[in-house]
Amino acid sequence: MSAYASTASLPDRAGWLSRAETWLDQRGKPAWIAATVLGFIIFWPVGLAVLAYMIWSNRMFSKSCRTSNRHARARHGFSAMRSSGNAAFDAYKAETLRRLEEEQQSFEEFLRRLREARDKAEFDQFMQERDTTVTDPRAEA
Known part of the structure; x- marks a missing residue:
């Protein structure tokens, strides 16, 4: 509140x-x-x-x-990097943060591949539509 x-x-x-x-x-x-x-x-x-x-x-x-x-x-400030004073907890925290960073990088890579696949599908659809309009002159009329 x-x-x-x-x-x-x-x-x-x-x-x-x-x-x-x-x-x-x-x-x-x-x-x-x-x-x-x-x-x-x-x-x-x-x-x-x-x-x-x-x-x-x-x-x-x-x-x-x-x-x-x-x-x-x-x-x-960002308090995740400050030491808590407990070595075991700090090691657990460091490992968890490392794992989360790896998961974030994996997810960002997944999103990048997803965008590339979507872009390729859209481009392929464009090329297919373009080819049908160029080869079929009745499509223009």
């Missing part, structure tokens, strides 16, 4: 400001910055009010307006 309320947890009678705040929180800091800029463009006190709210609510200086596992992983 994010640090801010989701739209589903808002009561039906929530005001438009609460819904707008939740909507902006779900889209992150760029949405808040865009709202501030638009506020300044439309009417400068609105932009100033949005900027003041962002500072007051710590949205301006926090890492992100929303917190999710995906963003947390991106901020802390």
Whole structure:
């Protein structure tokens, strides 16, 4: 669950400001910055009010307006290569990652062969249709 309320947890009678705040929180800091800029463009006190709210609510200086596992992983880096401190687990993890990389390479090779076969079939069909139209002048009429 994010640090801010989701739209589903808002009561039906929530005001438009609460819904707008939740909507902006779900889209992150760029949405808040865009709202501030638009506020300044439309009417400068609105932009100033949005900027003041962002500072007051710590949205301006926090890492992100929303917190999710995906963003947390991106901020802390790829942790699969860090040692856990347990040699047996680290060996198991290294073997599993190696096996997964091999499976991924095999799958990518399979997809490449599949694309080549599809391309060849489409080209063969094109050549067959082209040959029938060239040899059969009645097909043009």
